[in-house]
Amino acid sequence: MHELSLMESALRIATEHAAASGATRIVSLTLRVGALSGVVPEALEFAFDVLREGTAAEGAELHIQQEPVRARCPCSPDELFETSGPVCLCPRCSEPTADIVAGREMDLVSMEVETP
Amino acid sequence: MISPAGIRTISIQEAVHGKNLAVAHENRERFGRCGILAANLLSSPGAGKTALLEATLRDTHVSMPSAVIVGDLQTDNDARRLGRWGATAIQVTTGDICHLDAGMVQRAMAELDLSSLSVVYLENVGNLVCPTSFDLGESLRVALVSVTEGEDKPLKYPGAFKWADLILVTKIDLAAAVGFDRDTAITNLKRVSPAARILEVSSRSGAGMEQWYETLRGRLPARERKP
Structure with missing residues (x-):
């Protein structure tokens, strides 16, 4: 359950931004989670439910944008292909590729806040 | 945008791992400045990380002075096993936390005389899932899988293997x-x-x-x- 640690970090970043902008309450948070981030969205939601209590995000909604893996194969280096991972097979030559361009991200994208 | x-x-656009990544970056720079190879070892519990390190310290500690930072949920048994070979072994007991993070490694590094070392092994908590998300500042990531775990372990728990060197x-x-x-x-x-790179080894027989x-x-x- 490393999602607890990660959600703790996400909430810390969010509450810092909320305080800096004079917000009284966080209404929603949007996270971007890549298919190879090693994070389970359901576990993030559970962690969020537990950790938001008593913070500025109490009662807030969590939106998770799931991102596919984007990879490149030496057989066609000018194009990217998408896959759900973790075995990233090139759709052209069917070989696995190690050149992963995106899909590990776990970002706090934005949030909605209420200001007085 | 005001309603x-x-x-x-x-708009925030910030990596949730950002703080860990920043500390990992500091660790990596410091290891690099000291000419130290930092190796992060990941596997499931019981794959043989500690046995591998015991054999490695026994055979190489003289030629490559080494230390180990070892993470476990509880006990300092591993640090005691590893300490037998003359290397400093620092136990990090993570309590309920299922992985090492860069901050834990940084605090343990403060207890080491980095100027005397060639290799620091970061023996992660036995777990094929959570540790994969945390950069520790290593320059070599090593994943172990034992023959007793089954051939499809890498497909079931790909994260530990996917990012291994x-x-x-x-x-x-x-x-x-x-x-x-x-x-x-x-x-x-x-x-x-x-x-x-894939190597096949036995800590017990010495093969590989x-x-x-x-x-x-x-x-x-x-x-x-320059530590």
């Missing part, structure tokens, strides 16, 4: 006894992690260990020695 109800959207198939002295299907295992590893040591020696960075 009539006083609700507005703030080096994969060690351990306990190969037991391969015949457990009916280990080597070809299938290697094929699965290469599908998940096509760029990783010299190649592991050679790999470590080959990854030692150039020395500046």
Whole structure:
């Protein structure tokens, strides 16, 4: 359950931004989670439910944008292909590729806040 | 963007791992400045990380002075096992936390005399899932899978293997006894992690260990020695 640690970090970043902008309450948070981030969205939601209590995000909604893996194969280096991972097979030559361009991200994208 | 109800959207665009990544970056720079190879070892519990390190320290600690930072949920048993070979072993008991993070490593590094070391092994908590998300500042990530775990372990728990620079198939002295299907295992590893180097080793019999040591020696960075 490393999602607890990660959600703790996400909430810390969010509450810092909320305080800096004079917000009284966080209404929603949007996270971007890549298919190879090693994070389970359901576990993030559970962690969020537990950790938001008593913070500025109490009662807030969590939106998770799931991102596919984007990879490149030496057989066609000018194009990217998408896959759900973790075995990233090139759709052209069917070989696995190690050149992963995106899909590990776990970002706090934005949030909605209420200001007085 | 302000709506009539006083609700507005703030763009953040920040990596949730950002703080860990920043500390990992500091660790990596510091290891690099001291000419230290930092190797992060990941595996499931019981794959043989500690046994591998015991044999490695026994055989190489004189030629490559080493220390170990070892994470476990509880007990300092591993640090005591590893300390027998003259290397400093620092136990990090993580309590309920299922992985090492860069901050834990940084605090443990403060207890080491980095100027005297060539290698620091970061023996992660036995877990194939959570540790994969945390950069520790290592320059070599090593994933272990033992022959007793089954050939499809890399497909079931790909994260630990996908980002590894080096994969060690351990306990190969037991391969015949457990009916280990080597070809299938290697094929699965290469599908998940096509760029990783794969070595087959046994800490007990010594098979393949010299190649592991050679790999470590080959990854030692150039020395500046300014801790």
